[in-house]
Amino acid sequence: MLLETSEAAQALNVDEKTVVRWIKKDNLPAESIQGNYQINPVDLLEWATEHGIKVNPALYKMPDADNRPLPTLSQALQAGGIHCGFPGDDKEAVLRNAVKVLDLPPDIDPDFILQVLLAREAMGTTAVGDGIAIPHVRNPILVQLPVPKIALCFLSEPVDFGALDGKPVQILFTIISPTIRMHLHLLSKLAYCLRDQRLRDILGKQCNSEAIMAAVLEIENDLGKTVS
Numbered sequence: 001m002l003l004e005t006s007e008a009a010q011a012l013n014v015d016e017k018t019v020v021r022w023i024k025k026d027n028l029p030a031e032s033i034q035g036n037y038q039i040n041p042v043d044l045l046e047w048a049t050e051h052g053i054k055v056n057p058a059l060y061k062m063p064d065a066d067n068r069p070l071p072t073l074s075q076a077l078q079a080g081g082i083h084c085g086f087p088g089d090d091k092e093a094v095l096r097n098a099v100k101v102l103d104l105p106p107d108i109d110p111d112f113i114l115q116v117l118l119a120r121e122a123m124g125t126t127a128v129g130d131g132i133a134i135p136h137v138r139n140p141i142l143v144q145l146p147v148p149k150i151a152l153c154f155l156s157e158p159v160d161f162g163a164l165d166g167k168p169v170q171i172l173f174t175i176i177s178p179t180i181r182m183h184l185h186l187l188s189k190l191a192y193c194l195r196d197q198r199l200r201d202i203l204g205k206q207c208n209s210e211a212i213m214a215a216v217l218e219i220e221n222d223l224g225k226t227v228s
Contacts, residue, residue, distance in 0.1 A: 002031070002038040011056050012048060026051075042138075045184065049128050049191040050164065070182060071148055073189045074216045080149035080174070084207035085156045092118065094159050095135055098174040101151050108143065113176070116143075127163030132203070134190065136175040136183070148177035148186055154207040171203055193219045 029043040088094030158168035
């Protein structure tokens with residue numbers, strides 16, 4: 001599914017001319033097909049997240065062959081866990097440790113997942129500013145999991161992820177999911193929640209699992225009232 005610039009503009013709550021300008025001047029990925037720009041929704045979400053632009057999660061209610069119920073953000077966080085004092089003194093070491101805490105099935109090679117995460121970072125930073133990064137597998141279909149997971153890790157030492165705002169990363173939300181549908185669903189919900197001051201305030205304090213989960217549940221509840 002590719003998006004027209006008008007659809008991308010609606011998702012980002014801007015006018016179509018702004019989307020075209022971002023394509024031409026700010027490296028928003030797009031294909032030119034018969035003179036018209038078309039945008040991959042994955043690329044749009046990742047670019048918007050990196051640039052701190054809120055995306056309407058309703059855009060990512062996409063159908064596919066998998067009809068399993070979509071997990072909530074809080075369920076994925078519970079599956080991946082919240083980890084305090086997380087070790088690692090550079091990007092590769094931190095991501096290697098993040099893969100370990102995801103507790104992958106025995107048939108999934110953790111070194112392969114690490115290389116896929118590093119390859120995604122090489123395409124462009126997953127840091128979204130204010131000391132937060134969202135490492136994730138670029139092609140979720142490669143990773144067959146029973147349930148998607150998000151591991152929230154508070155780093156013991158800040159690590160340079162090449163963020164646009166220049167700030168080193170201190171908090172990771174590492175996402176791993178079995179389908180593109182689930183990946184887009186979770187990434188869009190996480191990106192939306194990270195623009196909410198309630199979660200930002202909690203993340204800016206000490207690592208507090210109960211407070212973080214309570215904030216996520218509250219935001220999800222409010223989002224459910226406005227996005228059908």
